[in-house]
Ligand SMILES: [Zn+2]
């Protein structure tokens with residue numbers, strides 16, 4: 001990154017490791033981010049820039065009824081806007097949009113949360 005790190009650690013490999021160690025883990029995507037990309041949310045929670053963007057995109061989609069960004073899980077964009085069907089999930093205080101394939105996987109993973117509910121019954125999870 002900067003010449004200083006190179007001099008101290010002697011090489012690109014070690015510099016990479018150093019960056020991972022000093023990064024902060026985003027609780028939403030579990031990825032390590034540079035502290036510059038981590039924001040503080042009201043209430044003391046932390047979120048990375050990418051997850052915050054997903055959340056804002058989902059909010060915009062909810063208010064306009066149109067979703068123009070990519071799936072927050074796999075990053076794919078549905079081909080045609082008119083048959084774009086996305087699922088929205090509210091997770092730990094933020095919204096996430098997902099394509100229907102990812103939604104199916106996600107719902108199975110979150111069975112603990114939804115198990116026994118009307119929602120689960122409708123999705124034939126029980
Ligand atoms: Zn994140």
Ligand SMILES: [Zn+2]
Pocket residue numbers: 071072073074075076098099100101102103
């Ligand atoms: Zn997806």
